[in-house]
Amino acid sequence: MYLILLLLWFIFSGKITLEIALFGLVICSWLYWFMTKYMDYNxxxxxxLIKKIPLFLLYGVTLVCEVIKSNLAVIxxxxxxxxxxEPTFTTFQTDLKTEVARVTLANSITLTPGTYTCGLEGNTYTVHALDxxxxxxxxxxxxxxxxxxxEESV
Known part of the structure; x- marks a missing residue:
């Protein structure tokens, strides 16, 4: 998180000088300390999150591949x-634990052409499909x- 804060500091500064870099290091350090002390961050x-980066990248590649396959099927x-x-509505349930994972699944289904997530209540999804x-x-x-x-790699 500290590196992200520092990167944002440099992007919004517009230019990099020694004074801006030193001031950015101090401000980002203080902000990171504040986050860990008062905002339940550690x-x-x-x-x-760093350990999960390969899994996030794999998920992104899989999503792109599934979108391409679905595009070809719809075409x-x-x-x-x-x-x-045969257009159809389907309901199904998953055992995903976190709300972030459930919403990510719903959005991934909607992003793939030919399917649309109409509803998500708890672990129950309602999906409309073109076929x-x-x-x-x-x-x-x-x-x-x-x-x-x-979810498991926490």
Whole structure:
């Protein structure tokens, strides 16, 4: 977090001089100390986030790959006039523990073309899909598996 604060300091400063750099180091150090003392933040959280960076990157790559695959599937449906699609609503539940993981899953489903998360209540999702085959195995998708790994690696 300290490095992020320092990076933001340099970005918003506009230029880097010795005085600005030293003043930034002091201000960011004080702000980091304040966060750890009064805002229930600690260095262990920083270390845990740094350890999770490969998992976050893997999730991002997986999301991009799934968006591309879904784009190709939707293009195939749109450009094939004889191909019948069966729009459907599906509900399913997950065992994701954190609200952040559940919302990330809902947003990932919505980002992939052909599916839209209509509702999220607790662990129950309601998804509208352009075709029935888009919802096959959605409750144990690659998104769910990777979000579980992110939750476990605390």
């Amino acid at each position: 260095v262990k959280k920083d270390i845990a 195939r449906i749109v450009l094939s006039p004889g191909l019948e699609c 029935k085959k888009f919802t096959e195995g959605i409750d144990e998708s690659v998104f769910v598996k990777q979000l579980r790994k992110l």
